[in-house]
Amino acid sequence: MFDELRDLYQEVVFDHNRNPRNFRVMEDASRKIDGFNPLCGDRITLYVKVNGNVIEDVSFQGSGCAISTASASLMTEIVRGHTEEETHEIFELFHRIVTGEDQRTDFGELGKLAVLAGVRAYPARVKCATLAWHSLEAALKEEAETVSTE
């Protein structure tokens, strides 16, 4: 019945929604930021531990839809171990993927990003997928205020 939605709701999305990775408070985070999507009320608190300029650990808490939860969960896995500069580049790439600017389906070692590519066919849901990523960008820029997708 929902076959047409399989690009958006892949098994990996369901999996990360049911069992989000790195879904925890980080006591020794070097940065913590609150993200908010006023359109739907999704909230995320993102914790980042930066060592030198390498992202040593990322975790999150909050409530959101399957797309936003899975996106946040996948993001914590994808960016760990990358430098801040690399992370910024991944963010840019991710943004191009979900807005449909980058139509590729194979992203090499960043393959997990492909899971979220399906969102590009659903403009109303792009903000769900980008909330965690915008929050991460802001955290790396050390913007103190609540991040909004609006």
Add this chain to the structure above:
Amino acid sequence: MSATFDVARIRQDFPILGETIHGKPLVYLDNAASTQKPKAVLDTLRHVYEHDYANVHRGVHTLSQRATDLFEGAREKIRAFINARDIKEIIFVRGTTEAVNLVAQSYGRSSLQAGDEILITAMEHHSNIVPWQMLCQQTGAVLKVAPINLVGEIIMEEFEALLTERTKLVSVVHMSNALGTINPVKRIVELAHAKGVPVMLDGAQAIPHMPVDVQALDCDFYAFSGHKLCGPSGIGVLYGKEALLKAMPPWQGGGDMIRMVTFAKSEYNTLPYKFEAGTPAIAEAVGLGEAVDYLQTIGMDKIAAYEQLLLDYATQKALEIPALKIIGTANDKGAILGFTLHHIHPHDIGTMLDQLGIAVRAGHHCAMPVMDFFGVPATARASFSFYNTAEEVDVLIDGIKQIIEVFG
């Protein structure tokens, strides 16, 4: 569902109901956000622009006179629809939001002082919160909020306790857009008037679903939007008691709201024009008049009775789904079914139902304090109109069951 209510025939009046979405027949259950338009309204808009359109209250030429007659004719239809005493009490605005802002900035700003209180409730739409917060910032007045209980009703003892000699204005939603609750507004008006406090009612949700008589309610202001009443968007109404409107200063300045202008001073126009600066939404007002005619041909009493049957049926079916929790279970409730599904976010519900052709709203419904109160980030909301059917309720319920299945 009702022998006297021919919903199949009514559906023929709404061209959009024949649309298919993702290959499925449209099931439009987002009526609290905006209603669809009957052909009569669409034809009226077209007819105005093709045959009767010019600016109003200005020209001596024939078309201007025709447009003015239609525009003022619509005002009279709306007066009769809500049983106002006089057309002077019917101010055309863009919608409910603008009406609340008008009252806040004209009545509120000219009569409230630091320390005065405005009393609202915990179930208000943002449009009946933010204009008062802005007024409080401007005047030093204080916003007080009467709490609600777990079924989504105003706790009347608390409301009464908050109604004091400091209260200068009460503004309450007639029917909640997030919960469906129909508030005891007549009682609220009585309580407030006993203390000499005027009452504004936000009627955006109530007016499409029940007969509204502003004289029987005795409210001082009543606001609603055309687009939730099968009319066009961009047009709405502020009803105000003549004595209050007369004493209020204009809100926006411009053409139409003046009688005489010199550079030294301007003399303001009479009611209702004092509050209608600039060219109004002409065709839209005429379209709203047509919508009101259309609804009255069916009968607001019949609409209310039919929608109640539909809500009862939907509620009963929804309660059979163990994972479903209804948000808003007031005794007196309009045709709105707000709900959450255990572990499934409303946004996911909205996208999946859309795939089945079903339009619902998912989100905070511009009532974030209500969501906070119930401890949910958002709800899914199916809101019904008189053109919806029991079969559509079945499609919704079946869709919800399918979603629960795929989420596991």
